[in-house]
Amino acid sequence: MENEALTAVTLESKLLLKARVFEVHEKLIKLPSGSQVTRQMVAHPGAAVILPLDSEERVVMVRQYRFSAEKALLELPAGTLEIGEEPLICAKRELEEEVKCSARDWQRLGILFPAPGFCNEVQHCFMARDLEPRAAEGDEDELIEVERLSVAQVEEAIRSGELIDGKSVACLFKARLGGYI
């Protein structure tokens, strides 16, 4: 569905800053009108988001301290891709590290752009079922606790404002529309 009126062209791109998990690039862009604008963008390697459902149909979530929010948020397990990494490999690693589980049944739920206004991050969403416990080392810099919620409890957490992590809410709706929860 290309639409020329909605298509611009990047003429130049330069690196402004290199941080631990993202970079900032500055782009010179030509609009369809012919005029040129300069925009700064966060370049991110992408992420995997996992919706693990246990044998009692509970969603296995994590409560994790977030420096950006200055508090702990209730979220689905997720993690940043290594450069060039296949998203499913990342999803399997993060499920082990964050909730100490592996899964025998994986289903793709598609992708999401969490912040397309200024960032190119793509989140790859997965259902993980048929879980089994797995000993795994966590990331020592991550402050995480595991919580298991019924689907009704998850919905109430969204309604009440307890669950405000965008990727988790969006991934749960994708799973709902896919008939998984």
Add this chain to the structure above:
Amino acid sequence: MENEALTAVTLESKLLLKARVFEVHEKLIKLPSGSQVTRQMVAHPGAAVILPLDSEERVVMVRQYRFSAEKALLELPAGTLEIGEEPLICAKRELEEEVKCSARDWQRLGILFPAPGFCNEVQHCFMARDLEPRAAEGDEDELIEVERLSVAQVEEAIRSGELIDGKSVACLFKARLGGYI
């Protein structure tokens, strides 16, 4: 629900970069274990996201070119807050600018953190109903077309991967759980 095991303290914060709509800050953080880590964070003024529902129960969406994604995405209308701006004021302005409508019925759907792993952006979500056309100037740098979709069409767009904007999918689920759509 403060939990000391999940609480860290920011010891220092410095500005690394100032872009048009965001800044990058570097923070020195003390973990509960006592160890210190350095993290870079995108500081963002926040945004308003609007779910406009017309008199025929169609969702009024925008198809918008995104430099970050290098293509046009189907999204709910949204916009960045001015510094210190009340989110509802921003929501009303963006509804006028992007879809040339005003609304007589506004309802709050709560907040979302789109990318808490590296960014402090908070999105304030609103239902907008009882719409009426309104002449308004658009932002000339924004490449936008308006599309009206039934709720069934929106759901199919999420299932098919046509609708991949995270805030839109999450805001639609909040509206669903609130009984609005």
